[in-house]
Amino acid sequence: MNAVDEARKSAFENSAYGLINTINLEYLEDKMDGVVTAKTYTFPNSGLNLSSEEPGYGKAIVDEEGNIEFAIADKDKNWCVKKEKDSEKVDIEKFNSNTCIIK
Numbered sequence: 001m002n003a004v005d006e007a008r009k010s011a012f013e014n015s016a017y018g019l020i021n022t023i024n025l026e027y028l029e030d031k032m033d034g035v036v037t038a039k040t041y042t043f044p045n046s047g048l049n050l051s052s053e054e055p056g057y058g059k060a061i062v063d064e065e066g067n068i069e070f071a072i073a074d075k076d077k078n079w080c081v082k083k084e085k086d087s088e089k090v091d092i093e094k095f096n097s098n099t100c101i102i103k
Contacts, residue, residue, distance in 0.1 A: 005078075009092060012074045015052040016081040016090045019060065020068055022048050027066045038063050043072055059102055061085075071102050 023041070026048065030036060039062050041048060043055040056075030062068045069085035073095050080100035083090045093099075 008074070009079055012079050013081060013090060013092045015050075015055070016070075016072065016083065016092075018050065018052050019048075019055070019070070019072070020083065020090075022050055023060060023062050023068050024066065027062055031066075036064055044075075055081075058100065061102060069102055071100050073100050 027036075027039075041060040041062075043058045043060075046054060046060070048054070053075070055072035057077060058070060058072030058080075060068060060070035060072065063085065067085035069083055071080060071082045073080050077095045077097075079092055080095045081090050081092045082100070082102075
């Protein structure tokens with residue numbers, strides 16, 4: 001893999017952690033307002049106020065306890081980042097439309 005591809009992969013992985021932080025912040029704000037419900041965000045056009053470019057494809061789900069899971073792809077569909085709701089870590093792999101989904 002060349003350096004440019006590796007940099008894009010790393011940047012997208014870092015964006016996924018930013019997505020976690022944004023969803024966590026929105027969850028905590030809702031909780032402080034007394035509104036705690038499960039939410040699903042579909043990308044693109046999720047409505048989240050992200051500091052980086054929004055994923056081009058995918059879905060993120062936060063449950064009533066604030067657990068987050070997602071499967072998202074970059075806008076060019078080169079990479080897929082997944083997060084299981086019981087994990088703090090994200091996993092990144094080459095995009096495949098059959099596997100870049102939430103189980």
